[in-house]
Amino acid sequence: MATIQLRQVEKLFGEFQAVKPMDLTIQSGEFVVLLGPSGCGKTTTLRMISGLETVTHGDIYLDDRLVTWLHPSERDIAFVFQFFALYPHMSVRQNIVFPLQAVGASRETIERRLSEVVDLLRIAHLLPLKPGKLSGGDKQRVALARALVRRPAAFLMDEPLGALDAEFRESMRAEIKQLHIEQEATTVYVTHDQVEAMAMGDRIVVMSDAEIQQVGTPAEVYYDPANLFVAQFIGSPGMNLAPGTVAGDLLSLPGGNNYRIAPEWQETLSNTQNGAADVLLGFRPEAAEIHVAGELSGEVYATELHGAYKMLHVSLQEEHDVVHIRSDRQADYPIGAGVRFDLKPDMVRFFNPHTEAALLAKRPPPVSRREVVFT
Amino acid sequence: MSTEAKSHVSETARPAVGGLRSSRRALSDRAIINIFIWPTLALLIAINVFPLFYSLYLSFTDYSAIANQAPVWIAFDNFARILASEQMWSVFATTGQYVLFSVVLQLLLGFGLALLAREKFFGSGIVTTLILAPMMLSPVVVGLFWKLMYNPTFGYFNYLLGFDNPALAPDWLASRIAGQPTPGLALLAVIIVDVWMWTPFVMLLILSGLKAIPDYLYEAAAIDRASSWFQFWRITLPQVAPLVLIAVLFRTIEAFNKSFDLVMGMTGGGPGDQTEVVAVNLYRQAFLGQWQTGRASALAYMVLIIIIAISNIYIRNLNKMRNQS
Numbered sequence A: 001m002a003t004i005q006l007r008q009v010e011k012l013f014g015e016f017q018a019v020k021p022m023d024l025t026i027q028s029g030e031f032v033v034l035l036g037p038s039g040c041g042k043t044t045t046l047r048m049i050s051g052l053e054t055v056t057h058g059d060i061y062l063d064d065r066l067v068t069w070l071h072p073s074e075r076d077i078a079f080v081f082q083f084f085a086l087y088p089h090m091s092v093r094q095n096i097v098f099p100l101q102a103v104g105a106s107r108e109t110i111e112r113r114l115s116e117v118v119d120l121l122r123i124a125h126l127l128p129l130k131p132g133k134l135s136g137g138d139k140q141r142v143a144l145a146r147a148l149v150r151r152p153a154a155f156l157m158d159e160p161l162g163a164l165d166a167e168f169r170e171s172m173r174a175e176i177k178q179l180h181i182e183q184e185a186t187t188v189y190v191t192h193d194q195v196e197a198m199a200m201g202d203r204i205v206v207m208s209d210a211e212i213q214q215v216g217t218p219a220e221v222y223y224d225p226a227n228l229f230v231a232q233f234i235g236s237p238g239m240n241l242a243p244g245t246v247a248g249d250l251l252s253l254p255g256g257n258n259y260r261i262a263p264e265w266q267e268t269l270s271n272t273q274n275g276a277a278d279v280l281l282g283f284r285p286e287a288a289e290i291h292v293a294g295e296l297s298g299e300v301y302a303t304e305l306h307g308a309y310k311m312l313h314v315s316l317q318e319e320h321d322v323v324h325i326r327s328d329r330q331a332d333y334p335i336g337a338g339v340r341f342d343l344k345p346d347m348v349r350f351f352n353p354h355t356e357a358a359l360l361a362k363r364p365p366p367v368s369r370r371e372v373v374f375t
Numbered sequence B: 001m002s003t004e005a006k007s008h009v010s011e012t013a014r015p016a017v018g019g020l021r022s023s024r025r026a027l028s029d030r031a032i033i034n035i036f037i038w039p040t041l042a043l044l045i046a047i048n049v050f051p052l053f054y055s056l057y058l059s060f061t062d063y064s065a066i067a068n069q070a071p072v073w074i075a076f077d078n079f080a081r082i083l084a085s086e087q088m089w090s091v092f093a094t095t096g097q098y099v100l101f102s103v104v105l106q107l108l109l110g111f112g113l114a115l116l117a118r119e120k121f122f123g124s125g126i127v128t129t130l131i132l133a134p135m136m137l138s139p140v141v142v143g144l145f146w147k148l149m150y151n152p153t154f155g156y157f158n159y160l161l162g163f164d165n166p167a168l169a170p171d172w173l174a175s176r177i178a179g180q181p182t183p184g185l186a187l188l189a190v191i192i193v194d195v196w197m198w199t200p201f202v203m204l205l206i207l208s209g210l211k212a213i214p215d216y217l218y219e220a221a222a223i224d225r226a227s228s229w230f231q232f233w234r235i236t237l238p239q240v241a242p243l244v245l246i247a248v249l250f251r252t253i254e255a256f257n258k259s260f261d262l263v264m265g266m267t268g269g270g271p272g273d274q275t276e277v278v279a280v281n282l283y284r285q286a287f288l289g290q291w292q293t294g295r296a297s298a299l300a301y302m303v304l305i306i307i308i309a310i311s312n313i314y315i316r317n318l319n320k321m322r323n324q325s
């Protein structure tokens, strides 16, 4: 298994900058997810790592080997395409052994590896079929088998579940993750689905506008987003953001709300005063606790039952500044009713509205929060 | 037709609109259909269907179109005589050689050219267009034009091959080298011209097949570490195979029939009967000498049967290939 390093890797299509200079190191055996909205350059990044796309500037290393200008076949990486890219005129069996035959592997090796991956993915019954006869999930299994059979140094997967039905995606997700755990293979996985990214990634690389916004564990990007983009992109709904003005140790929020700033934030926030609405208060829906004597108040704007819990849309001020609050499934909130709530102090974040960057507390919030909560 | 149909519908839906509109639409759809279909049908029957069946009838008779005699029914005699004639077998053999060599050469060259034309290079568009030029010429013109090219005294062909003394150079169409009879040379000359003329057609068909192969297959193959050679055998060839078969089918049929113009234009079947392919022989029997219309019809039907048989084999293979992928 290999480490993958990108150093100032950039891609231009003519004048258009598809990937801005990017630095990224992926450890051996790590499962890294490239996550971002459509068109942000995820596929291009992956294709540059594979060698299917040339880089415009910068260098790519596999382990310590400089591979920037090597042909894909010389990089020892496997690529799983979004639309499978199976060879339509070959049977499943021929598809899977193709990479071995291409390098002239011996007949015994081919048979042995074939039976290994076929057992691993439970696709023995598909071997004589042509890809055209397979369901989406089976096609994906065959594509995975074709990648696995080679035992490459790294796997690159471009939205491998993008073409599958929702119910299938979940089980295939677990299957791929399981394969990764068994094989301990360095994997770079592209998706625009944040749930998938959270569920699968050891680390997530959040991309937008052709550049990296944040690199971190799922918990880090969820609880400590580096900027407004990550805060809103991760989570459904994204992080609640309310504009506020700092006055001493109080933050005045819309609707006449005043939030008492925790001591560790006071110094950071007092340095940012440069006009009205000079800070954005951010919190996840589950960071709010509804309480009759809550510090903040708003009016129920809408409610949604999400099965295990109820999501309240609460407007801080006359149908504006709506925030999402997670509440008890059974609680009943008529629309228009007033609610009061507190924020868990360790789950409150602040952002600079001008630079859009997250502000840092004087000392890191003293919390243990390994489990990720998302919907 | 479709706009006509639409306006028809909308106007029947609004019948109350004044007389001007309806008089403008004097022709109903049905009338238009009749106007187009009946003349076509009449023409088809007159020049295709009727001769087809009439010649089938004639093939079982002794009949000459210039003799003032009614056809005499002789059942299968024409067919039996053709099959028994040694000269006819030699004509079939010549035709077989002609078809085999020209189709194989066209296929190899056409495939090669298609692989080259697939690559984008500076001026690739204009080069591809130029390559297609021979195909667009009339075979008679091509025949005459190559007759000049092959001319032993002033033709360019020998000159390009490096012969500078006409006395020692091959006289292609007369099947002689330096005055010595060299059988096969004239047939080769005709095959060369057929290849020159029809390779572009094969190239065009195969090129369209090559362009239809999705890029991602080659990307997957590059990732799978397949060499160019391996990619060619395992991806390119199987993917264009159906079009190769179609090209072969077309060229085989055409080489049987349409060789006529080219051969007549260049050698008239000579020297002797060295380039006498079936199409030329057929013409000779039908329209020269005694005008053996009955026998020529029989021969024509035999060619038809051969072509149908060959086409069937190809089409079966084509379907098999389709089912596989």
Ligand SMILES: Nc1ncnc2c1ncn2[C@@H]1O[C@H](COP(=O)(O)OP(=O)(O)OP(=O)(O)O)[C@@H](O)[C@H]1O
Binding pocket: A013, A016, A018, A036, A037, A038, A039, A040, A041, A042, A043, A044, A045, A192
């Ligand atoms: N070959 C190309 N030529 C020109 N522009 C390209 C090319 N390939 C990609 N682009 C552009 O580069 C940008 C990034 O594309 P890329 O495919 O990497 O996005 P992505 O993040 O994978 O998006 P998606 O989620 O839609 O797959 C897009 O704006 C795209 O239009």
Ligand SMILES: [Mg+2]
Binding pocket: A042, A043, A044, A158
């Ligand atoms: Mg993409």
